[in-house]
Amino acid sequence: MATLSLRGLTRRFPSAERPALAGLDLDVDDGELLVLVGPSGCGKSTALRLIAGLDSPDGGTVSIGGRDVSRVAPEDRDVAMVFQGYALYPHMTARDIMGFPLRMRGVAREERARRVEEAAALLAIGHLLERRPGELSGGERQRVAMGRAIVRAPAAFLFDEPLSNLDAALRAELRVELAALVRRLGTTSVYVTHDQVEAMTMGDRIAVLRAGELQQVGPPRAIYEAPANTFVAGFLGTPAINLLPLERSGERYVGAALSLPAPPGVALPDRAIAGVRPEHLRVAPGRGSHGDAGAQGEVEVEARVVVAEPLGAETFLYLDAGGTRLRARAHGFATPAPGEAVRARLDPRDVLWFDAGSGARIA
Ligand code: ATP
Numbered sequence: 001m002a003t004l005s006l007r008g009l010t011r012r013f014p015s016a017e018r019p020a021l022a023g024l025d026l027d028v029d030d031g032e033l034l035v036l037v038g039p040s041g042c043g044k045s046t047a048l049r050l051i052a053g054l055d056s057p058d059g060g061t062v063s064i065g066g067r068d069v070s071r072v073a074p075e076d077r078d079v080a081m082v083f084q085g086y087a088l089y090p091h092m093t094a095r096d097i098m099g100f101p102l103r104m105r106g107v108a109r110e111e112r113a114r115r116v117e118e119a120a121a122l123l124a125i126g127h128l129l130e131r132r133p134g135e136l137s138g139g140e141r142q143r144v145a146m147g148r149a150i151v152r153a154p155a156a157f158l159f160d161e162p163l164s165n166l167d168a169a170l171r172a173e174l175r176v177e178l179a180a181l182v183r184r185l186g187t188t189s190v191y192v193t194h195d196q197v198e199a200m201t202m203g204d205r206i207a208v209l210r211a212g213e214l215q216q217v218g219p220p221r222a223i224y225e226a227p228a229n230t231f232v233a234g235f236l237g238t239p240a241i242n243l244l245p246l247e248r249s250g251e252r253y254v255g256a257a258l259s260l261p262a263p264p265g266v267a268l269p270d271r272a273i274a275g276v277r278p279e280h281l282r283v284a285p286g287r288g289s290h291g292d293a294g295a296q297g298e299v300e301v302e303a304r305v306v307v308a309e310p311l312g313a314e315t316f317l318y319l320d321a322g323g324t325r326l327r328a329r330a331h332g333f334a335t336p337a338p339g340e341a342v343r344a345r346l347d348p349r350d351v352l353w354f355d356a357g358s359g360a361r362i363a
Pocket of ligand 1 (some may be wrong): 016018040041045047
């Protein structure tokens with residue numbers, strides 16, 4: 001069992017303009033599953049490779065269980081990495097593949113057999129142990145790859161997009177299994193993904209990275225409900241949050257699509273960005289009254305449906321409100337058709353407020 005600490009971790013590739021990782025500070029608690037998430041090129045894989053020792057930092061340290069391992073060879077860091085894809089030896093059986101890391105470490109045959117059986121039982125692949133990778137499905141191969149990591153009982157698991165080559169249904173199934181397995185084993189884990197759904201559903205905490213810089217760390221719900229800035233707000237949530245530039249006009253903030261009362265008790269700049277989650281826009285057919293609607297101080301926006309994407313349980317609606325695009329979510333199929341006039345209602349208390357200049361959240 002171990003904690004993992006990164007301090008000022010920096011990596012500059014000679015050919016690049018900006019550092020791939022610019023002074024990353026991050027602590028992963030003992031037994032915690034931390035998801036490192038961000039768009040392509042933000043430095044996630046670089047961070048993981050530095051933790052594993054597959055690459056050397058230009059600055060900063062990596063500590064595992066309180067020991068500075070920055071200069072320790074990968075094989076002596078006591079971490080197991082699970083990659084995307086399946087780097088499984090084609091000529092070996094699943095049993096041999098899983099036992100291989102133990103053999104390399106000189107673990108005796110009986111002990112090896114016992115630990116492989118144990119891991120296979122945990123992963124429900126006991127019946128597949130005599131097969132070779134070519135005789136396994138994508139999901140089964142990924143379980144074998146996972147098995148190879150867990151037989152070693154390492155201090156930490158490092159996952160680099162392990163599910164990205166699988167189809168959507170299998171990915172959804174395996175992410176639940178994998179998170180449950182890691183929790184059962186209680187092994188400190190860093191899980192890298194660009195998939196915000198994996199981040200939201202799997203992580204005890206999420207660390208959001210952008211262009212080599214950490215934006216925010218916290219439990220998934222806290223990050224979703226209180227994002228540090230417009231980037232984090234825009235990265236988590238499907239469809240993406242509406243970010244609407246508004247300008248102060250007396251006691252209100254006014255934009256092209258809507259006008260909102262200034263939030264009580266906070267000093268906002270003259271130019272602000274209102275963040276409106278699609279699920280907070282309640283869409284109903286027909287035209288409505290302008291401005292505030294209802295006794296609860298709800299705000300109403302007139303719009304027209306541009307695109308409706310029915311997903312079954314819900315429909316994503318893309319609206320046009322006087323030239324401003326709005327994304328909304330509605331339950332089930334019972335939604336207006338493209339071209340139809342609608343009203344979108346919003347409770348101003350659901351709005352997130354950001355500084356228009358820095359993008360930082362202010363309310
Ligand atoms: P993805 O999700 O696409 O894998 P990532 O977040 O894992 O992206 P990294 O692979 O860590 O991103 O890359 C971070 C940045 O460093 C990118 O701009 C990338 O082009 C650059 N980079 C990575 N490896 C090298 C290298 N060996 N030489 C030069 N630049 C590199």
